[in-house]
Amino acid sequence: MPNSIQIKNYTDLPDFDRTEILRYAGYLAAADEATSAILDECLQEAKTAFSFRVAYRTLAIEDFLTEFKPDESLQAMRLSGVDRVVLFAATVGLGIDRLTAKYANVSTVKALFFQAIGAERVESLCNRFCEELTETYAKQGVCTRQRFSPGYGAFPLTAQNTVFKLLDCPRTVGISLQDSLLMSPTKSVTAVVGLAKTEK
Amino acid sequence: MNVREFLQQNIVLLDGGTGTLLQAAGLPLGELPERWNLSHAEILKGIHQAYFDAGSNVVATNTFGANALKFSEEELEKLVAAAIENVREGAKRSLGAQEKFIALDIGPLGKLLKPYGDLDFEVAVETFAKTVRLGVKYGADLILIETLGDSYEAKAAVLAAKENSDLPIFVSCAYGEDGKLMTGASPEAMVALLEGMGVDALGINCSLGPKEMQTTVTRLLNAASVPVLVKPNAGLPEADGSYNVDEEEFAKALVEFVKQGARLVGGCCGTTPSYIESLRKAIAGIEPLPIAQKAITSVSSYTHAVYFDTPVLIGERINPTGKKRFRLALEEKDVGYVLAEGIAQQEKGAHILDVNVGAPGIDEKTELPRYVEELQAVINLPLQIDTSDPVAMEHAMRRYNGKPLVNSVNGKKESMAAVFPLVKKYGGVVVGLTLDENGIPETSEGRARIAEKIIAEAQKYGIQKKDIIIDPLAMTVSADKNAANVTLSAVKLIRERFGVHTSLGVSNVSFGLPCRDAVNAAFFALALENGLSAAILNPNSAEMLKTYYAYLALKGLDENCVEYVRFATERLTSQIQTQTAVAATPKSADCDAKSQLQTAIVRGMKTEAAALCKTLLNDRAPLEIVNGEIVPALDEVGVAYEEKRAFLPQLLMSAESAKAAFEEIRAHVLATGEQAEKKCKIVLATVKGDIHDIGKNIVGTLLSNYGFDVLDLGRDVAPEIVVKAVLETDAPLVGLSALMTTTLPSMEETVRSLKAKTPNVKIMVGGAVLTEEYAKQLGADGYSKDGMGAVRFAERIYADLCKKS
Missing domain, CATH: 3.20.20.330 (Homocysteine-binding-like domain)
Structure with a gap:
């Protein structure tokens, strides 16, 4: 059967981006010594906490439209010229949530950093996955458009229900959807990448 | 068939x-x-x-x-x-x-x-x-x-x-x-x-x-x-x-x-x-292999199993007995304090954590499962559920994510009838104490007889021998010169006669003696040599851990002495680190302890702040230190943050350093009985449906440091729980947080309930999706975009309160 769900595991993401992590934590300058030391401790503890997984499938644009019923503004903004989309769900696993919770009532600064580290990792994972898509499709002369996620712009958060139905996320990558439409693990991203003959 | x-x-x-x-x-x-x-x-x-x-x-x-x-x-x-x-x-x-x-x-x-x-x-x-x-x-x-x-x-x-x-x-x-x-x-x-x-x-x-x-x-x-x-x-x-x-x-x-x-x-x-x-x-035609019965005694957490084939260390620190500060934490529902005890023991090398929250005024039936849930959410060590209340035991066992160690059953009919059905239903390894209706036998033979009775009775419930650990009870050697001898020979006898594992609360042996560590460590070594499988002890005791790792190395249980070397190096390094840290404390001729403490807090140096505060307490009143040192330091960082000269992580590091200083003050107050004054009570919660709590925790830390008495209800909190807390504590101020648009209705409902049932309470709200305008619309009295804002708002409320009274 075509359009089946694929799963990718990653073990070789780029190193932590400290500047990015500090930025996520609200630290907008070069870190002082004490801050640096705490961040180092957090990075050390977080190192083994990740398991990077992505589930994805390709949908014909017709199927996408039927399933998601996007409004016109989303179509105009994101889908013009797009004939297929890649739908994906990426997660860094529950480990970083556990670390954040571990320090929530013990050290708020560490909890803050673990949040930031998780955010940096999941972005890094999405970037890596999308780079690979771009590379793969470039060989076929197909362009990949910028990814977009439920809850941003004209793509409503309720689209998460459809994403989860189509990617079977709990089973394939261990992400579950809460009634509030939040995901667990929290450091997870779902997104759509349009495939088209032309750059936008 | x-x-x-x-x-x-x-x-x-x-x-x-x-x-x-x-x-x-x-x-x-x-x-x-x-x-x-x-x-x-x-x-x-x-x-x-x-x-x-x-x-x-x-x-x-x-x-x-x-x-x-x-x-x-x-x-x-x-x-x-x-x-x-x-x-x-x-x-x-x-x-x-x-x-x-x-x-x-x-x-x-x-x-x-x-x-x-x-x-x-x-x-x-x-x-x-x-x-x-x-x-x-x-x-x-x-x-x-x-x-x-x-x-x-x-x-x-x-x-x-x-x-x-x-x-x-x-x-x-x-x-x-x-x-x-x-x-x-x-x-x-x-x-x-x-x-x-x-x-x-x-x-x-x-x-x-x-x-x-x-x-x-x-x-x-x-x-x-x-x-x-x-x-x-x-x-x-x-x-x-x-x-x-x-x-x-x-x-x-x-x-x-x-x-x-x-x-x-x-x-x-x-x-x-x-x-x-x-x-x-x-x-077709392959003969099935028989199902081999493994003599494995194991407990588990949500990640791994711990086998009792090499001696196991059970951390005893989560227990209020004889610990005023711990009891206070339980009374105040200070989850962070209890978790910190757990985390520290894990870092010191405990394999299993004992969890006991039994104290006068603490409802174990709700509190024991609560702490079990809190601990298993963040610490991946198996837990030992420690209570004499069978109802609390069942609640905790039911909610435990794994196969627990259960502490304990004893040879009394009533105890066995209460505990064994729970072990059968929920699974677990149960510690059997060698005492019964007639007390604790004075001979090892007598204790072995009770062990035998416990093992036999368990069998009637379908609980196998491998799921029982016998504790032949360490008694105080200062009260009876043969106490240790009896226990040691009981360990050996029970191990050899019944083939079950054994455990001991090792430190009981030295009760009433000076320099207890020395006695404990020697007793521990002897017990291990007699076949002890598990010890309940304080993992902070270097003597005990030295004995443990040395024993494993000497008995061929530590291939290439890897564990011993790791332990020795880590212990040594951490000692050196502590020394350097103390040496690095800001110190100069024109800089007395007073401004040193402020500097340590401003720079976010936790260990130093605690040490300096302890020194100051020798000759200054707690309140004087709070108002003269800690609060000014916090203000300095707070203002820098508001003026964007300092960033959130720095603000929090200062807050934590201040918290470490406060911890010294609390210890001092508990020891001397002096009163530490607090400003008014504040109830905090992340609203129902929302599990994001980092913002709320930041607010909580800062408010505590500014002397407010914070009751943190946690996350995903139903409106009625918030109302109940306000009614019970008579708090004049509530802080609510929500992160998601999808949980805003829940915040609205909470505000509505509070307004209806506790009309005098002031409500401040915050969270990523809230704005000043929306907060007003909700009917909240205050909005803050960050933790410092919440502190300022709370101080205004408190000032008004003081004026009125």
């Missing part, structure tokens, strides 16, 4: 995939396959028949996702009834002469349990229970719980099955290539949990092909004393959805598993009746 009997003598052939076949038959994208039990019953009957024709002994109903979260109860009943009927009809139509059984198939609920998801454990149990009851009603022969990726959910499912049926229970989990479940459990941890709960078979299915499963299957077989089930996918999926292992290769791989000892085999995704037929032919 029922399936339990059949399993004892035979290799059980299971069925293969259903989903793939349904898709091939036209199941459209996104349609729930369970609905086909009614709408396409003939297709299902055909598939089931094909598996029976291929030789399956057990065929599973098409009910993988049939649960009350996805279907109305009315529809659920119809679907389950039809699903069972379809298998029954398939069996009837098949000409196969083999034994045939109907398995009620139960898959995961698709939602993660709390605290990381939003599904409550008891709701999960009840959801599974609804499906189980239907399975029983419509005549399933067994329950097959499969493809679970979370140990806690597996526990909920097994509990539901046990509480609602007497059917055999098979449990199969989906392991990754790393040999772990999605939420982290190892095969050994799952064996401990599931066997402890008394399942009939356990195993692995889905996610991987036979080759990738090899290591996990071996680990399951090495750990399990019940039959092991293996249901691989037909390899890994290709881009076009097909699988890369064919019938022949599949059968060949599974024959190897059978030869290793697997007793139930079948296929998962991508396998078809022809795979099962090949498998049947391949295993």
Whole structure:
């Protein structure tokens, strides 16, 4: 059967981006010594906490439209010229949530950093996955458009229900959807990448 | 013959995939396959028949996702009834002469349990229970719980099955290539949990092909004393959805598993009746290996199992007995303090944490399970549930994510009658104390007799010897010169005579003596030499750990002395670090302790702040230090933050340093009885439905540092709980946080409830999605975009309050 769900595991993401992590934590300058030391401790503890997984499938644009019923503004903004989309769900696993919770009532600064580290990792994972898509499709002369996620712009958060139905996320990558439409693990991203003959 | 009997003598052939076949038959994208039990019953009957024709002994109903979260109860009943009927009809139509059984198939609920998801454990149990009851009603022969990726959910499912049926229970989990479940459990941890709960078979299915499963299957077989089930996918999926292992290769791989000892085999995704037929032919004539009983004593957490084959350290610090500060933390529901004790013990090398929250005024029935949940959410060590209250014990055991150590039972009839049924139901290793109605025997022989009684009585409940650890009780040597001798010989006697493991609360031995560590360590070494398997001790005691690691090295239990060297180096390094840290404390001629403390707080130097505060307490009043040192330092950083000269992490590091200084002040106050003054009470909560709490925690830390008496209700808090807390504490101010647009209605409701029931309380709100304007609209009295803003608002409220009174 075509359009089946694929799963990718990653073990070789780029190193932590400290500047990015500090930025996520609200630290907008070069870190002082004490801050640096705490961040180092957090990075050390977080190192083994990740398991990077992505589930994805390709949908014909017709199927996408039927399933998601996007409004016109989303179509105009994101889908013009797009004939297929890649739908994906990426997660860094529950480990970083556990670390954040571990320090929530013990050290708020560490909890803050673990949040930031998780955010940096999941972005890094999405970037890596999308780079690979771009590379793969470039060989076929197909362009990949910028990814977009439920809850941003004209793509409503309720689209998460459809994403989860189509990617079977709990089973394939261990992400579950809460009634509030939040995901667990929290450091997870779902997104759509349009495939088209032309750059936008 | 029922399936339990059949399993004892035979290799059980299971069925293969259903989903793939349904898709091939036209199941459209996104349609729930369970609905086909009614709408396409003939297709299902055909598939089931094909598996029976291929030789399956057990065929599973098409009910993988049939649960009350996805279907109305009315529809659920119809679907389950039809699903069972379809298998029954398939069996009837098949000409196969083999034994045939109907398995009620139960898959995961698709939602993660709390605290990381939003599904409550008891709701999960009840959801599974609804499906189980239907399975029983419509005549399933067994329950097959499969493809679970979370140990806690597996526990909920097994509990539901046990509480609602007497059917055999098979449990199969989906392991990754790393040999772990999605939420982290190892095969050994799952064996401990599931066997402890008394399942009939356990195993692995889905996610991987036979080759990738090899290591996990071996680990399951090495750990399990019940039959092991293996249901691989037909390899890994290709881009076009097909699988890369064919019938022949599949059968060949599974024959190897059978030869290793697997007793139930079948296929998962991508396998078809022809795979099962090949498998049947391949295993025909193979004699099943007997199910070997392993003499493994193990407890488990959500990640791993701890075996008692080398001596185990049980951290004793989570216990209020004789600890004023700990008792205060329990009274104040200061979860952070308790967690910090747990984290510290783990860092020091404890293998298991004892959890005891019994103190006057503490309701153990609610508090013990609460702390067990808090601890198991963030610390991956197995827990020892320590209480004399059987109700508290049951609540905690039920909620525990793993197989706990249970402390304790003793030789009294009443104790055994209360504790053993719990161990049988929830699983666990239970510590048996050698005392009974006649007290503690003075001889080792007397203690051994009680041990024998405990072991024999447990057997009547079906609890095996390997799930009992005897504690022959360490008594005080200063009260009786032979006390230690008796205990030591009892350890040896009990170990040798009954072959059970033993444990001791080691430090009791030195009660009333000076320099207790020396006595404890020597006693510990002697006890280990007499065969002690586990010690309850203080992992902060260097002497005890030195003894432990040295003992392992000397007895050949530490290959190449790796553990000893690691311990020695780490201990040494941490000592050096502490010394350097103290040396690095800002110190100069014109800089006295006063400004030193302020500097340490401003710079976010935690250890130094604590040490300096302790020094200051020698000659200055606590309140003077708070108002003269800590608050000015906090203000300095607070202002810098508001002016964007300092950033959030720096603000928090200062806050934590101040907290460390406060901790010294609290200890001083507790010791001297002086009163530390607090400003007014403030109730904090993240609203119901929202599990984001970092913002709220930051606010809480800052408010505490500014002297407010913060009651943090946590996250996902229902409106009525907030109202109740305000009524009980008479707090003049409440802080609410929400992060998601989807949880804003919940905040609105909380504000509404507060306004209605506690009209005098002031409400401040914050969170990513809130704005000043929206806060007003909600009816909140204050809005703050960050923690410092919340402090400023609280100070205004407090000032008004002071003016009024």
